[in-house]
Amino acid sequence: MGAIGEGAGKLLLLVLLTASLLFGVFVSVPAVSAAGSEAGSLAEMLNDEYDDDDVVVADPLEAYNRLMFTFNDRLYFWVLKPVATGYGKVTPEPLRIGIRNFFTNLSAPVRMLNCLLQGKFAAFGQELSRFLLNSTVGIAGLMDPASYDGMKTYDEDFSQTLGVYGLGNGCYLVWPVFGPSTIRGTVGMVGDYFTDPPTWIFMGDFTTGAAVTAGEKINTLSLTIGDYEDMIKAVLDPYIAVRNAFYQQQLRKVEQ
Numbered sequence: 001m002g003a004i005g006e007g008a009g010k011l012l013l014l015v016l017l018t019a020s021l022l023f024g025v026f027v028s029v030p031a032v033s034a035a036g037s038e039a040g041s042l043a044e045m046l047n048d049e050y051d052d053d054d055v056v057v058a059d060p061l062e063a064y065n066r067l068m069f070t071f072n073d074r075l076y077f078w079v080l081k082p083v084a085t086g087y088g089k090v091t092p093e094p095l096r097i098g099i100r101n102f103f104t105n106l107s108a109p110v111r112m113l114n115c116l117l118q119g120k121f122a123a124f125g126q127e128l129s130r131f132l133l134n135s136t137v138g139i140a141g142l143m144d145p146a147s148y149d150g151m152k153t154y155d156e157d158f159s160q161t162l163g164v165y166g167l168g169n170g171c172y173l174v175w176p177v178f179g180p181s182t183i184r185g186t187v188g189m190v191g192d193y194f195t196d197p198p199t200w201i202f203m204g205d206f207t208t209g210a211a212v213t214a215g216e217k218i219n220t221l222s223l224t225i226g227d228y229e230d231m232i233k234a235v236l237d238p239y240i241a242v243r244n245a246f247y248q249q250q251l252r253k254v255e256q
Contacts, residue, residue: 057247058171068174069239075177080218081225088222098142099219104153105134105141110195114156118164123154155253158195159188163254172243180246 059065088096108131115124130146130153137145162184163169170183181189193199202209231245232238 057243058169059243060171061173065172065174065243066239068176069242071176072174072179073238076228080221084218084221084225087218088225091219091222093223096219096223099216100223101134101138101144102141103216103220104144105131105138106197109197110158110192111154111156113195114158114161115154117161118156120154120156123156126151127154157188158191159185159250160253162188163250169247169250172247180242182247182250185250 108127112124112127112131115121115127130151133146133149133151134141134144137143159182167184169185173181173183173186175181175186178189198209198212202212232241235241
């Protein structure tokens with residue numbers, strides 16, 4: 001019975017992790033602090049003024065992509081949102097903000113590396129300064145004194161780096177659980193995974209790593225519940241709206 005219970009617990013944890021990763025689908029691709037984000041969320045991008053006719057997206061797999069979009073949408077409303085809502089009710093907001101700050105600070109090496117690879121040395125210096133200040137004065141990143149000093153977080157990832165060096169987005173893809181992406185974005189996601197500190201910290205302990213990742217995503221979503229709903233409620237075709245907003249976001253991030 002003990003082995004069965006342990007196996008069931010691991011299965012439940014895996015399901016929770018899978019659902020929690022959906023946060024990146026609808027709200028914000030990287031987990032950055034609200035005070036320092038440059039690129040903004042998909043919801044903010046959708047609210048920007050741009051002409052859909054100017055957004056040309058290669059989408060040869062639209063039938064498959066729409067199926068995955070529907071799957072992710074249902075999983076968000078039926079699993080992830082209820083869990084995050086319940087978590088938010090029992091966890092004080094200041095604590096949730098502190099946890100978000102901690103993980104934003106922990107992922108600074110990924111942003112710093114991509115700043116260097118893109119030749120953005122001023123941004124690298126600011127990210128390094130943020131990391132040092134928040135890791136010390138900010139008590140391991142739980143607080144964010146760097147933002148009060150006007151230091152921004154630069155939303156740089158490996159997909160952007162590939163774009164800076166001339167690699168195009170390729171066709172649009174919607175992955176189950178992971179959400180909207182492109183060929184380049186998929187390669188970039190793998191690169192970010194292997195340079196993110198938690199990957200190395202928990203590489204030898206899948207259960208702990210999965211629990212930490214699930215907790216991070218649910219914590220972040222609990223602070224932004226409603227963004228996805230606001231994003232899609234005023235559009236005729238949510239799939240097209242998310243696709244175009246995501247693609248527009250990727251283009252702007254490379255141009256910055």
